Amino acid sequence: MAHNILLIGGHGKVSQLLTPHLLARSWTVTSMIRSADQKPTIEKLGKGQPGKLDVLVSSVEDVKSEEDAQKILEQVKPDWVIWSAGAGGSGGAPRTMAVDHDAAIAFTKASIHTPSIKKFLTVSYISSRRNRPSWWSDKDRESAQKVNNEILPTYFKAKVAADEVLTVLAKERYDEEAKKGVAEKDRFHGISLRPGTLTTEKAGGVLMGKITCQGKVSRATVAEAVAAVLETDGSRGWIDFLDGDEDVGAGVKRLIKEGIDSVDGEDFGGMKERVAKL
Template identity: 70%
Template sequence: MSHHVLLIGGHGKVSQLLTPLLLSRSWNVTSVIRTADQKPTIEALGKNQPGKLDVLISSVADVKTESDAKQIIERVKPDWVVWSAGAGGKGGASNTIAVDHDAAIAFTKASIHTPSVKKFLTVSYLSSRRGKPSWWSDSDWETAQKTNNEILPTYYKAKVAADEVLTVLSRERLEKEARDGVPEKELFAGISLRPGGLTEEKAGGVKVGKIGVGAKTSRHTTAHAIVAALETGFKGWLDVIDGDEDPKTAIQKLADQRIDTSEEENWEAAKERVSKL
């Protein structure tokens, strides 16, 4: 079945690796980029591919509200949305908040509240969580705390808030769809894909599920994991690092076992925070 993917942050390194993978499956892609000078680079990714590639020039930093994001979604009409945008440390804390918090949450809300959007996947990172899960060691927790509170404090606050919005609102939509009798295969999928430290290594195998922090994930492998998550119907938080398993096989196993690494977060408190955003 063909799909139309709205890829937000299309000029990013992971997105440029992801775009040909999506197109090679005869899926259509609308790639959102920030400036016109990025357009030739993106258009080159669509050459000799069975899927159709469109480019939309629109700075996500200008997306302030759910209504702003909704306008783009209504214009593009995707059935799947992938958020792979990020300030990348440029523009200081204000730009990180504008992109990784405000725009990310706006697109998350707009996607979940659009019935024709069936999947929303955001690229997050392994340490984006508030509590220490039982499968982390004390050393894992110390590493995550250092990253989140000392190295990337603004980024962490933005990403963990966006992850919470995704999870809380996805669960609400799933509950409504289940009450309405939507078949299981057609239920909405909200996915937070959470790699380790990104590298330029070649694509390889993965280790997924309940894993510690501090490991690396190749950008190439991350792109393949995104495709696998979309193809398998995975729902929830998907932690992924470099390993030995085939991405699709490993992620399908998690989907079948309903393993979701968000399970030990305090979701009652998260609901309260999300209600104020």
């Protein structure tokens, strides 16, 4: 089935690796980029591909509200949305909050509140969580705390909030659709894809599921994982992964079959309270 995808943050390193994977599946991709001078780089990614590539020049920094995000969704009319944007550390804390918190949450809410959109996938990171899950070691906990509290405190604040909005609102819509008798494959699926430290290595296998938070994964593998997760029915929830030996597609199918969701260990009640205040 052909899909119409809005890829937010299309000029990012992962997105540039991802775009050919999406187009190779004959999907239509609208790559949303910050400035017109980035357009030639993106257009090259569509050459020789069976899918259709459109480029939308519109900065995520201009998206201040759900209404702003909704206008873009109405223009593109996607059925799937990928959030792969990020301030990348430039512009300091204010820009990080504007992009990774405000705009990310605005697009998340607008997408979930749009009935025609069936999937929303955000590229997060493996330590974006408030609690220590049962499968983490003491060293995992220490590593995550160092990243979240010392190295990337503003980024953590932004990303964990956006992850929680997606988790809570996606579950609410999924459950509502289930009550209405909507088939599982046709319900809304919210996905937080959570890689370890990104590298420039070639794509390879994965270690996926309830795993250590200490490790690396190549951007090329992240791109393959995004495509694999989207094309596999039943993918939803938090998916943690690092470089490993398992085939990406097989790993995704295994998680679904075994019902593994790395959100386990988080306080869903506390999440709902925080999300209600945003």
